[in-house]
Amino acid sequence: MVDASTGHQTMHTHLIGSDEPDAPIVVALHGLTGHGKRWQFLAADHLPEVRMIAPDLLGHGSSSWEPPWAIADQVAALSEVIDAHVPAGRRAVVVAHSYGGAVAIRLAHARPDVVSGLVLLDPAQGLDPATAREYAESSLAHWGYPDAAAAAAAKRMEGWENVPPHMLDAEIAEHLAPTDSGTAWRVSAPGAAVAWSEMARPFTLPPADLPTHVVVADRVQPAFVRPDFLTACAEERGSSVTVHHVDTEHMVPFLAPDVTARLVRDLIAQI
Structure with missing residues (x-):
């Protein structure tokens, strides 16, 4: 685990998987309220041959909780991570979940080199502003839990019901921290509110001609992957963007890891 910093902001990075110098490189971006170590199960069980660079986004885990927290700030810090961990001349596939998908698209525009x-797993961007406000206000109103059991129960109600129990146990062990009133996820509450605001901005398309897989979790209602984004991809990006549907809730990296690994390998083969 290594830190990379931009200005006063430090991004903590988990280095997972193969140590072979010629191993394929995958940059993995978690979603809102997540952390980089979540990707350990996908790496170990489905992509053992890759070198996975999995940072905690700003405001999450062991990364800086100091503002600003906008997507542009996430991209600037991620660019530092790339410079620190991707050898010169090498390229990397980016796999990203939810809010991480919105960040990944901007990162692709910033670092085409x-x-x-x-691979965008139920990417969240271009959300209806009223819905984003509702989610932000609800999360802030219910921030924190009396104990770990209550935190686990809340996760199961938030799309984790079918996530394997050992993965939820690992989430509790890694990402839950004591507070004065009980316990809470290691996430900046104001930073999370900013992320909901960022996801309400108009969507951004992947760069033209960049091979992109978009995975839609069909059980999520209202959908995070908005129909107008999919229409724009079809009309403006053509065959460079392929859309896939999975019959799961939102936690696609845990619920459809075989699909995720297959799509990552497809893009590795195109490097």
Whole structure:
């Protein structure tokens, strides 16, 4: 685990998987309220041959909780991570979940020298502003839990019901921290509110001609992957963007890891 910093902001990075110098490189971006170590199960069980660079986004885990927290700030810090961990001349596939998908698209525009393709798992951007406000206000109103059991129960109600129990146990062990009134996820509450605001901005398309897989979790209602985004991808990006549907809730990296690994390998083969 290594830190990379931009200005006063430090991004903590988990280095997972193969140590072979020629191993394929995958940059993995978690979603809102997540952390980089979540990707350990996908790496160990489905992509053992890759070198996975999995940072905690700003405001999450062991990364800086100091503002600003906008997507542009996430991208600036991620660019530092790339410079620190991707050897010169090498390229990397980016796999990203939820809010991480919105960040990944902007990262691809900022670093075309490194990003060779995108796997976007139920990416969240271009959300209805009223819905984003509702989610932000609800999360802030219910921030924190009396104990770990209550935190686990809340996760199961938030799309984790079918996530394997050992993965939820690992989430509790890694990402839950004591507070004065009980316990809470290691996430900046104001930073999370900013992320909901960022996801309400108009969507951004992947760079033209960049191989991109978009995975839609069909059980999520209202959908995070908005129909107008999919229409724009079809009309403006053509065959470079492929859309896939999975019959799961939102936690696609845990619920459809075989699909995720297959799509990552597809893009690795195109480097």
